[in-house]
Amino acid sequence: MSREDSEKQPIDEGVLAQLDPLLEHKYRLSACVMLVDTESISFSRFKELFNATNGNLGAQLRKLEDAQYLKVRKEFVGRQPTTWYSLTEKGRNALRRHLTVMQSLIDTASD
Amino acid sequence: MKPDEKIHETLAFVQEALQKKENEDLRSWPWGAIYWGAFFLISFAMIDWDRALGLRVFNYGALAGAFLSAGLAIATDIQRRRRGETTPHHEAIVGKIVLGILASFAALIVMGMSGRFEFIPYFQILMLLIGLELYVFGILHRFTPLSVCGLLLLVWAVALAWVNAFQLTVGGCIIAAGMLAVAIAHRKAVTSSR
Numbered sequence: 001m002s003r004e005d006s007e008k009q010p011i012d013e014g015v016l017a018q019l020d021p022l023l024e025h026k027y028r029l030s031a032c033v034m035l036v037d038t039e040s041i042s043f044s045r046f047k048e049l050f051n052a053t054n055g056n057l058g059a060q061l062r063k064l065e066d067a068q069y070l071k072v073r074k075e076f077v078g079r080q081p082t083t084w085y086s087l088t089e090k091g092r093n094a095l096r097r098h099l100t101v102m103q104s105l106i107d108t109a110s111d
Numbered sequence: 112m113k114p115d116e117k118i119h120e121t122l123a124f125v126q127e128a129l130q131k132k133e134n135e136d137l138r139s140w141p142w143g144a145i146y147w148g149a150f151f152l153i154s155f156a157m158i159d160w161d162r163a164l165g166l167r168v169f170n171y172g173a174l175a176g177a178f179l180s181a182g183l184a185i186a187t188d189i190q191r192r193r194r195g196e197t198t199p200h201h202e203a204i205v206g207k208i209v210l211g212i213l214a215s216f217a218a219l220i221v222m223g224m225s226g227r228f229e230f231i232p233y234f235q236i237l238m239l240l241i242g243l244e245l246y247v248f249g250i251l252h253r254f255t256p257l258s259v260c261g262l263l264l265l266v267w268a269v270a271l272a273w274v275n276a277f278q279l280t281v282g283g284c285i286i287a288a289g290m291l292a293v294a295i296a297h298r299k300a301v302t303s304s305r
Contacts, residue, residue, distance in 0.1 A: 024117075026124040033125055034132060038196050045195025049128045084197070102118060 015105055020098040022067050027052060027060040032069065032095045035087035040073070043083040061085060069094055132196075150176055174240075238264055 023029045027050055034041060034049070047057055064070040069091030073084045087095075150172045158165030188198055246261025 024121070026121045029121055030125045030128045034129065038198065040197045042195030048195075049131055050124075082195075102122075105115070105118065 015101060015108070018097075018101045020094050022063060022069065023095060023098040025060055026050075027057060028064055029098075031061060031064065031085065032087060032091055035070070035085065036092070036095070040084040040086040043085070046085070064091065067091075067094075146176060146179060238267065242267075 023032060027046075030050060031041075031046060034046075043057070043061070046052070046061070047054065050057065061070065065072055065085075067090075068088055070085045071088050073086070075082055075084070154165055154169040154172055156165075157168050191198060242261045242264030244261070245264060246258050249258030249261055
């Protein structure tokens, strides 16, 4: 082990436990972050931005929907059904808390 | 994978996705800057050359810019919607209306400086502009109170025309009617596509 490695602060398990498990996945975190300054984003737009498959993305977004972090609205554009996602107040608060914990972890790691 | 490595990977993914989204947003920004840059350059050059004509170009240019910025905002909004994103009400509406009002007040100040200050007709045109913007954004965002506010403003501004400066507001009313027709056609297209 190099000297630099040995000087790094160990990550506090207590702080890690404060992370929201629902926002640990990259698709779920990205979806919430993007919805902070955008009123709503469609499923196909998320798919394009994340380069994800229908099944995986659908399952990840469903978890956020079940936890009421995301609100879902369905409409038809032409004959195509479109699903729109927007961030709820609960989701916004959870994201804020999660990012605060992440920031403290990053600060600890860079000390 | 260690927790810090996982966090790092997640953050890198978020950053990449955000970058991709922002890059597409940036594509439409230069048009407004180009218009306002050209507007100031041309009108100031004309004021220097022929003061009366230059001031007129400045006044009408500012008004046209306010309408164009609203049009550009609506076009951007439609483009984003097609892409699968919608803008928050406050950002789209407040931003563009503030820009429109600022442009209109700049023109008002120049009118005052030129000694051709006619407040009432200009105020009516300003109200027509704000009414239209509120109405169109209300329809685009399916936010009925905003559309109603816009319509009320439009009716009020048009009603004022019967009392004061009829001819000057006729032009504004024709533009208003045109934009209303576009807005209604858009509304019908949206409704029928559902």
